[in-house]
Amino acid sequence: xxxxxxxxxxxxxxxxxxxxxxxxxxxxxxxxxxxxxxxxxxxxxxxxxxxxxxxxxxxxxxxxxxxxxxxxxxxxxxxxxxxxxxxxxxxxxxxxxxxxxxxxxxxxxxxxxxxxxxxxxxxxxxxxxxxxxxxxxxxxxxxxxxxxxxxxxxxxxxxxxxxxxxxxxxxxxxxxxxxxxxxxxxxxxxxxxxxxxxxxxxxxxxxxxxxxxxxxxxxxxxxxxxxxxxxxxxxxxxxxxxxxxxxxxxxxxxxxxxxxxxxxxxxxxxxxxxxxxxxxxxxxxxxxxxxxxxxxxxxxxxxxxxxxxxxxxxxxxxxxxxxxxxxxxxxxxxxxxxxxxxxxxxxxxxxxxxxxxxxxxxxxxxxxxxxxxxxxxxxxxxxxxxxxxxxxxxxxxxxxxxxxxxxxxxxxxxxxxxxxxxxxxxxxxxxxxxxxxxxxxxxxxxxxxxxxxxxxxxxxxxxxxxxxxxxxxxxxxxxxxxxxxxxxxxxxxxxxx
Amino acid sequence: xxxxxxxxxxxxxxxxxxxxxxxxxxxxxxxxxxxxxxxxxxxxxxxxxxxxxxxxxxxxxxxxxxxxxxxxxxxxxxxxxxxxxxxxxxxxxxxxxxxxxxxxxxxxxxxxxxxxxxxxxxxxxxxxxxxxxxxxxxxxxxxxxxxxxxxxxxxxxxxxxxxxxxxxxxxxxxxxxxxxxxxxxxxxxxxxxxxxxxxxxxxxxxxxxxxxxxxxxxxxxxxxxxxxxxxxxxxxxxxxxxxxxxxxxxxxxxxxxxxxxxxxxxxxxxxxxxxxxxxxxxxxxxxxxxxxxxxxxxxxxxxxxxxxxxxxxxxxxxxxxxxxxxxxxxxxxxxxxxxxxxxxxxxxxxxxxxxxxxxxxxxxxxxxxxxxxxxxxxxxxxxxxxxxxxxxxxxxxxxxxxxxxxxxxxxxxxxxxxxxxxxxxxxxxxxxxxxxxxxxxxxxxxxxxxxxxxxxxxxxxxxxxxxxxxxxxxxxxxxxxxxxxxxxxxxxxxxxx
Numbered sequence: 001x002x003x004x005x006x007x008x009x010x011x012x013x014x015x016x017x018x019x020x021x022x023x024x025x026x027x028x029x030x031x032x033x034x035x036x037x038x039x040x041x042x043x044x045x046x047x048x049x050x051x052x053x054x055x056x057x058x059x060x061x062x063x064x065x066x067x068x069x070x071x072x073x074x075x076x077x078x079x080x081x082x083x084x085x086x087x088x089x090x091x092x093x094x095x096x097x098x099x100x101x102x103x104x105x106x107x108x109x110x111x112x113x114x115x116x117x118x119x120x121x122x123x124x125x126x127x128x129x130x131x132x133x134x135x136x137x138x139x140x141x142x143x144x145x146x147x148x149x150x151x152x153x154x155x156x157x158x159x160x161x162x163x164x165x166x167x168x169x170x171x172x173x174x175x176x177x178x179x180x181x182x183x184x185x186x187x188x189x190x191x192x193x194x195x196x197x198x199x200x201x202x203x204x205x206x207x208x209x210x211x212x213x214x215x216x217x218x219x220x221x222x223x224x225x226x227x228x229x230x231x232x233x234x235x236x237x238x239x240x241x242x243x244x245x246x247x248x249x250x251x252x253x254x255x256x257x258x259x260x261x262x263x264x265x266x267x268x269x270x271x272x273x274x275x276x277x278x279x280x281x282x283x284x285x286x287x288x289x290x291x292x293x294x295x296x297x298x299x300x301x302x303x304x305x306x307x308x309x310x311x312x313x314x315x316x317x318x319x320x321x322x323x324x325x326x327x328x329x330x331x332x333x334x335x336x337x338x339x340x341x342x343x344x345x346x347x348x349x350x351x352x353x354x355x356x357x358x359x360x361x362x363x364x365x366x367x368x369x370x371x372x373x374x375x376x377x378x379x380x381x382x383x384x385x386x387x388x389x390x391x392x393x394x395x396x397x398x399x400x401x402x403x404x405x406x407x408x409x410x411x412x413x414x415x416x417x418x419x420x421x422x423x424x425x426x427x428x429x430x431x432x433x434x435x436x437x438x439x440x441x442x443x444x445x446x447x448x449x450x451x452x453x454x455x456x457x458x459x460x461x462x463x464x465x466x467x468x469x470x471x472x473x474x475x476x477x478x479x480x481x482x483x484x485x486x487x488x489x490x491x492x493x494x495x496x497x
Numbered sequence: 498x499x500x501x502x503x504x505x506x507x508x509x510x511x512x513x514x515x516x517x518x519x520x521x522x523x524x525x526x527x528x529x530x531x532x533x534x535x536x537x538x539x540x541x542x543x544x545x546x547x548x549x550x551x552x553x554x555x556x557x558x559x560x561x562x563x564x565x566x567x568x569x570x571x572x573x574x575x576x577x578x579x580x581x582x583x584x585x586x587x588x589x590x591x592x593x594x595x596x597x598x599x600x601x602x603x604x605x606x607x608x609x610x611x612x613x614x615x616x617x618x619x620x621x622x623x624x625x626x627x628x629x630x631x632x633x634x635x636x637x638x639x640x641x642x643x644x645x646x647x648x649x650x651x652x653x654x655x656x657x658x659x660x661x662x663x664x665x666x667x668x669x670x671x672x673x674x675x676x677x678x679x680x681x682x683x684x685x686x687x688x689x690x691x692x693x694x695x696x697x698x699x700x701x702x703x704x705x706x707x708x709x710x711x712x713x714x715x716x717x718x719x720x721x722x723x724x725x726x727x728x729x730x731x732x733x734x735x736x737x738x739x740x741x742x743x744x745x746x747x748x749x750x751x752x753x754x755x756x757x758x759x760x761x762x763x764x765x766x767x768x769x770x771x772x773x774x775x776x777x778x779x780x781x782x783x784x785x786x787x788x789x790x791x792x793x794x795x796x797x798x799x800x801x802x803x804x805x806x807x808x809x810x811x812x813x814x815x816x817x818x819x820x821x822x823x824x825x826x827x828x829x830x831x832x833x834x835x836x837x838x839x840x841x842x843x844x845x846x847x848x849x850x851x852x853x854x855x856x857x858x859x860x861x862x863x864x865x866x867x868x869x870x871x872x873x874x875x876x877x878x879x880x881x882x883x884x885x886x887x888x889x890x891x892x893x894x895x896x897x898x899x900x901x902x903x904x905x906x907x908x909x910x911x912x913x914x915x916x917x918x919x920x921x922x923x924x925x926x927x928x929x930x931x932x933x934x935x936x937x938x939x940x941x942x943x944x945x946x947x948x949x950x951x952x953x954x955x956x957x958x959x960x961x962x963x964x965x966x967x968x969x970x971x972x973x974x975x976x977x978x979x980x981x982x983x984x985x986x987x988x989x990x991x992x993x994x
Contacts, residue, residue, distance in 0.1 A: 017543065045516070045517065050509050050612075055505075071547075073571075097508070103926040146910060281891070288892035289895050348504060380540070382540075383535075395781045402786045430600050
């Protein structure tokens with residue numbers, strides 16, 4: 001095959017390659033988060049990347065081709081399979097398949113890529129990681145409280161300092177109670193999106209973007225945005241709107257007071273009272289675990305888009321300021337979320353199984369950590385390069401490189417083609433810290449030369465930008481052969497020789 | 498949706514769920530192996546699970562549908578995409594795509610699942626992990642020698658003791674030289690599988706199964722197996738066969754002597770002499786690195802199936818005895834392999850780029866480690882269960898569970914439904930080690946009770962099977978509340994209270 005007929009090397013649309021620093025940072029982050037999950041008694045599970053489409057539940061019943069949003073195709077038995085679009089649907093399949101053997105509550109965590117056939121955009125890819133934990137078969141608010149604690153602890157383990165995040169908790173039962181109290185039918189999974197209560201929930205969910213005034217308009221006749229586009233509202237009466245806004249504006253000095261205010265807004269609805277009483281139980285469990293208002297608050301504005309949530313819902317937001325795509329300062333915002341969903345396994349088993357859990361958006365959290373953590377946090381150590389000036393000395397170079405590796409220091413022998421200058425250029429472009437040099441002279445005098453490439457790069461910068469240590473450090477050191485490793489260690493630590 | 502119309506929860510054919518112990522053992526194994534790769538100066542890369550089919554190179558040029566063996570489908574732009582079937586093809590795409598920015602030699606490692614649309618069987622799945630490292634842009638045998646060293650070090654890091662594995666090295670140039678010297682045309686990637694030299698290579702590749710006698714028959718007229726099936730041979734003359742067998746039987750006291758014997762078998766072929774000289778260079782580099790015959794040998798019988806290898810080839814085999822599916826004792830065998838392939842990027846760029854690398858079969862190595870390592874090597878610690886006898890005491894239980902977790906011990910609060918007996922049954926079926934019990938009595942006397950469930954399980958076994966410690970240990974301990982963590986630590990370590 002020649003170059004004219006060869007394929008063009010390119011990534012599929014919406015996919016990306018992950019560079020070394022990010023691979024390592026993500027690995028470290030996931031390891032920290034999962035160690036918290038294990039400490040909470042969750043055990044790992046790994047399901048395959050592929051499931052039957054009907055098991056994932058994204059198949060339209062009367063249509064031959066699959067619904068949008070998933071990568072679906074027929075396998076060799078002509079059955080529809082699909083790449084998983086989240087880690088919860090495979091969990092439901094697993095639980096339903098192994099219902100007889102599983103001892104409930106079943107507590108598992110899972111990490112891995114999920115796939116969405118959606119329009120790619122800046123920061124939006126068709127393959128991304130999730131990191132989930134769930135408790136299936138536990139109806140107690142204690143399980144929801146625990147999920148909030150685990151999220152908070154996981155963020156701290158990943159490197160977010162206390163005070164740098166907040167877990168915001170609401171309850172869909174309480175929210176539905178507020179709607180019921182206002183005379184709007186409660187939302188449920190079974191109902192279609194034309195249900196007015198879903199229009200109301202969707203309006204509330206837009207609060208961050210449109211503000212409370214916007215939400216009020218969306219609950220009433222509708223709202224015209226800056227571009228002049230009009231969104232039709234839910235058409236509620238003023239007194240209905242007031243009733244719902246009373247819930248949304250519920251506040252107080254701490255979680256317990258917020259519960260009192262929420263109770264006032266829902267007291268005419270049984271569902272609402274039940275929801276608030278679950279929040280009180282969550283508050284008690286959070287307090288017993290030592291989770292104060294600095295880590296977890298009740299926030300009546302949290303909706304969580306998915307219709308399937310049936311009880312407590314929560315999300316973890318990072319509170320530090322960042323600059324968004326439009327150059328505006330804003331809070332970094334949500335990196336994780338979850339809640340109670342008691343209907344997930346129902347599609348398989350025909351009965352409700354209580355479940356609660358949360359998912360960390362690994363890529364969102366990664367991008368936050370890149371702003372929060374020191375730049376070397378990925379733990380990637382570029383190797384020391386052993387240059388190969390003289391091909392006849394290759395076995396000597398091999399001894400050098402293994403001696404360095406033996407001390408636990410990443411090291412690499414130059415095995416490409418090209419002379420000494422090309423080798424130094426290679427080290428430079430790869431940002432390697434040191435180059436070990438050994439020619440006839442060094443060999444005869446039982447020495448090695450070590451070139452400080454970081455220093456070289458510093459020296460080549462503008463004088464004003466130079467670090468203060470630059471002038472005190474030698475750019476190249478010749479050391480006795482027996483002090484190879486010790487000298488390298490000193491140079492890598494940046495201390496004086 | 499009710500149970501009659503609901504989907505059946507099931508895994509797609511050829512896929513599996515990975516249980517907790519295996520997830521953790523694999524994680525630990527991969528972490529060890531990758532730390533060796535990094536020590537050798539390889540950097541991580543992660544490519545997506547999906548690539549364009551033409552970039553993977555499994556597309557038949559004149560056929561609309563893709564070749565067998567890969568999971569392929571059309572994306573939303575109607576372009577053929579496929580799940581990667583290995584990690585080398587995506588590497589080739591990456592290198593070709595970023596040729597201008599990459600500084601060669603480019604050294605990367607990658608771990609992850611790959612997908613094959615092949616007939617599933619015992620231990621053969623359609624999704625499995627590979628763990629690869631490659632050096633692209635290095636033609637020197639030093640790079641091949643390094644790959645062999647990295648493989649050996651990686652196996653040791655994963656937990657295979659020295660002496661428990663061997664890296665076997667051959668050279669396709671030398672092997673082709675032997676064929677050339679025997680008057681059989683040399684194999685090359687460009688040639689089709691009807692080429693006689695490939696028939697010869699395929700015959701040699703079968704040695705382990707058919708023995709040397711079988712290979713000799715396959716080089717000649719053909720071979721009839723036990724079932725009476727006849728495989729047509731390569732039709733070589735006796736003197737041609739003798740010439741090739743001289744290569745295959747080359748042996749000696751150490752790598753250097755084997756090289757001498759190989760040289761005798763190929764000395765009439767320039768390609769053959771080049772191949773043996775590369776092996777000598779590899780020997781020098783192995784020796785300089787301190788890799789003796791206990792870790793790496795030259796083995797003229799190694800072929801490595803794939804036609805694309807162009808120089809040194811190697812595989813790492815585990816030498817301990819195991820029992821195969823048919824109940825027969827045999828060496829565990831190959832867990833990793835690799836070699837030089839100088840043509841991989843050629844499809845994109847129209848010119849050869851030298852490359853060498855290896856791949857560890859993660860699942861093969863895992864299954865070996867499960868036989869080699871102690872059973873607790875997965876590092877999975879089942880959590881301590883805090884039982885919830887009295888629902889009104891939930892916040893007290895929450896304090897207990899967080900106190901235990903605070904000491905770094907995995908702990909779980911029972912959040913399911915069901916009384917005390919059901920909770921103990923749950924702990925038992927999940928193999929949890931300890932159950933913490935706290936009722937009114939304990940609360941009033943500021944104590945906690947801790948039940949030793951491992952002991953309980955031992956006691957329920959037949960007397961003769963009991964561990965000797967059983968009789969000396971109390972099945973349940975009541976300790977002051979302030980000594981909760983200390984008591985749990987003692988009980989988990991199995992020491993006397």
